[in-house]
Amino acid sequence: MAAVLECPPEPDRSAKPDLSDVNANGTGLKPIERLTSDTRIARINAETDAQTVLRYSSQFARDYIRSDYNFCASKIAVARGGKVRALENALRDTSDWFRKTDAWLARHDVRTIEMPYEEIELVITRPLSGLLVRCLTQFDRVFVKSLATVVMKKISPDDRARLLANAERRLKHIVQLCMPDNDQYDFDGERREQ
Structure with a gap:
């Protein structure tokens, strides 16, 4: 005698699925809800209640402000212990490097260029x-002054490109320091081995 296989009954499909969470692009996927940099920084109880207006001319400064500044500011606000020390050391070193670079460019004695x-x-x-x-302000100052020194033929465009690449690398390093959690830093600011 042959065995008869029965299929399970089909589920009730009369109810329509809830499409209120479906992505607007029509893929049917729910949108990813993450804290963006703006919402992240808005949730921080800041130690200071300060705001500043930053003027910038370079594309790098614009991109950094739009993609990295609020992230770094929110991570700095919640940093504790060794992470604060690591960030402080890196920021002071970066600021000092920009100060020295700005002074080096000033020795070339070129006229200032008005940039939009x-x-x-x-x-x-x-x-x-x-x-x-x-x-970031110092970076933009170096950006404008280095352009003036190239225009006046005091340094080569390749030298300027290397100078700006070094400056950008230093600012991107700050973002890299912000990423790990507080517990991944020793008290002296060194990153623990993973």
């Missing part, structure tokens, strides 16, 4: 965030 600029208001959550804003 944009302005943005930034929230400063802690004094270290203010130091990051200072570094």
Whole structure:
């Protein structure tokens, strides 16, 4: 005698699925809800209640402000222990490097160039965030002065490109320091081996 296989009954499909969470692009996927940099910094109880207006001319400064500044400022606001020390050391080293580079460019004695600029208001959550804003201001000053030195043929365009690449690398390093959690840093600011 042959065995008869019965299929399970089909589920009731009369109810329509809830499409209120479906992504607007029609893929049917729910949108990913993450804290963006703006919402992240808005949720921080800041030590300082300061804001500043930053003027910038360079594309790098614009991209850094739009993609990294609020992330760094929020991570700086919640940093504790060794992470604060690591960030403080890196920000002071970066600011000092920019100061020396600016002085080196000033020795070339070139006329200043008026560059078009944009302005943005930034929230400063802690004094270290203010130091990051200072570094961004110094970067933009180096950007403009180095352009003037190239125009006056005091340095080559390749030298300027290397100078700006070094400056950008230093600011991107700050973002890398912000990423790990507080417990991944020793008290002296060194990153623990993983």
